[in-house]
Structure formats: structure tokens, C-alpha cells
Amino acid sequence: MTAKPSYIYLSKIEDVKSEARRQSSRQESLKYSQHLQDAAIKIGALSYHELRARYRKSVDSTPIAKESGDAICPDCDFTFSPEDKDDVRDHRRRHENFDHYYLSTGHRPNGYAARESMKKKGYTLIEEGSELEGWEMVIQSWFDRSVFSYIESGKYKHHPSFSKYAAMIIGNNVAGCSNCKKLVEKYGQKPGAIHEGETYWRPSK
Ligand SMILES: [Zn+2]
Known part of the structure; x- marks a missing residue:
């Protein structure tokens, strides 16, 4: 992603929201929306609305x-x-x-094309004897796909980290990965946390 002078990241909006929350707890007489407005102006925006519009434009670009x-x-x-x-x-x-x-x-997370090439490279490395490195690439491609699916369902907060996810995949011996001793030693095993034969993590209800 190329940064453009007018480009703003979501972190800017989140910073403004944190600042507004901080001020809100100190000065309860003002509405939260007013604190948002003040915090946005403090960092040079015309208003909170304008800051959100700039972020939208950045996303569109x-x-x-x-x-x-x-x-x-x-x-x-x-x-x-x-x-x-x-x-x-x-x-x-x-x-x-x-x-x-x-x-x-x-x-x-890597998109479809990058995931596929990473998985292919991983299997080649496994064949060539670099088992740990190869499996890590294969599991990373599954992990990214799992994260994608989770975010696509409208959520983003609770997907396990790569190392926790790897332990789940190894625990279910997906595609025989738990035969790699170095992989098991590095990540451990957490059987049953992902449905058998699956590579998608799903939140437990
Ligand atoms: Zn996008």
C-alpha cells in the first residue's frame, strides 16, 4: 500500500476515540460526541465527521x-x-x-493468490526435507484463510494467534503435520479445538 499525503489509517480514528473516552471520563458534563469533535480538531481535522470521511476516501483509494x-x-x-x-x-x-x-x-492475512503460492512453496520445502519451515508455511496459509473467513463473517476480535492456531491444527494431525517432531516441539498440540479434518477456526457458541 502506498502512503499518500492525505491517506489516513484507522489508527487515527481509534486514537481520537480513545482520547474522547479519556476526556469523557474526566469531564462528564459534555456529550461523548462533543469530546469526539474536540479530539478530532486537536489533531488538525475540521471535525470528527471530516476525519471519518477522509478515512473512507483512503479506503476507496x-x-x-x-x-x-x-x-x-x-x-x-x-x-x-x-x-x-x-x-x-x-x-x-x-x-x-x-x-x-x-x-x-x-x-x-494473505489473500487467495498469495496463500496458494505460500502453500505450494511449503509443500515443496517439506518434500525437500525442510519440514518445519515447510509446515509453517502450509499452516500459515490455512491460518490466513481461517482469519479471512472469520473477518468476512463480520468479526475480527477473537481469532486465535498463529501459534495457538498451529497447536490446534497439529493437535488434529491435519494432513499428517504432527509427524513433524520439530513442529510439535515448537507449538505443542491442542486436539479438538478445530473440527477434525478442518482448517477453519470457529468461535465456540
Ligand atoms: Zn479493502
């Missing part, structure tokens, strides 16, 4: 045009028509959830 006329977003892997208002709205909603996940974990 992230996708890359495809030859077909559609666009694909490198951050959230969404392909859509930039001319279609509903598509643009769907992209903003989805992208913001991906940004929230990134803000809380520091990780941007």
Missing part, C-alpha cells in the same frame, strides 16, 4: 484497477466494481474490519 474494469483491494482481497455504490459500501465495511484486525494483531 486503496484498491487497484483490473483490466476487466473491476478493482481488487490488496489489503482485504475484495474484488468489486468501483462504479457500483453497493459494492463500494460493502468494500468499506469489509476493509474496516480488516483494518481493525490489523490494528489489534499487527498482521495482514
Whole structure:
């Protein structure tokens, strides 16, 4: 993603919200919306509304045009028509959830094409004898797909970290990965946390 001078990240909005919450607890006579407004102005925005609009614009400017006329977003892997208002709205909603996940974990899950090539490379490494490195790549591609599916369901807060997820996958011996001793030693095993034979983590109800 190329940073543009006017580009703003979700972290800016979240900073403003934290500052507004802080001020709110100190000065309860003012409404939270007023604190939001003040916090936004303090960092140089015209208003909180204007800051949100700038973030929306930033999100809209992230996708890359495809030859077909559609666009694909490198951050959230969404392909859509930039001319279609509903598509643009769907992209903003989805992208913001991906940004929230990134803000809380520091990780941007790989999209479909990158995942597939990572998995392929992983299996090649396993065949060549670099088992630990290979399995880590394969599990990373499953992990990213699992994270994608979770965020696509509208959530972003509770997906387990890579190392916890790896222990779940190893615990169920998915594709025979628990035969790799180094992998088991590094991550441990947590059987039953992911349905047998599956690679998607799902929140327990
Ligand atoms: Zn996006």
C-alpha cells in the first residue's frame, strides 16, 4: 500500500476515540460526541465527521484497477466494481474490519493468490526435507484463510494467534503435520479445538 499525503489509517480514528473516552471520563458534563469533535480538531481535522470521511476516501483509494474494469483491494482481497455504490459500501465495511484486525494483531492475512503460492512453496520445502519451515508455511496459509473467513463473517476480535492456531491444527494431525517432531516441539498440540479434518477456526457458541 502506498502512503499518500492525505491517506489516513484507522489508527487515527481509534486514537481520537480513545482520547474522547479519556476526556469523557474526566469531564462528564459534555456529550461523548462533543469530546469526539474536540479530539478530532486537536489533531488538525475540521471535525470528527471530516476525519471519518477522509478515512473512507483512503479506503476507496486503496484498491487497484483490473483490466476487466473491476478493482481488487490488496489489503482485504475484495474484488468489486468501483462504479457500483453497493459494492463500494460493502468494500468499506469489509476493509474496516480488516483494518481493525490489523490494528489489534499487527498482521495482514494473505489473500487467495498469495496463500496458494505460500502453500505450494511449503509443500515443496517439506518434500525437500525442510519440514518445519515447510509446515509453517502450509499452516500459515490455512491460518490466513481461517482469519479471512472469520473477518468476512463480520468479526475480527477473537481469532486465535498463529501459534495457538498451529497447536490446534497439529493437535488434529491435519494432513499428517504432527509427524513433524520439530513442529510439535515448537507449538505443542491442542486436539479438538478445530473440527477434525478442518482448517477453519470457529468461535465456540
Ligand atoms: Zn479493502
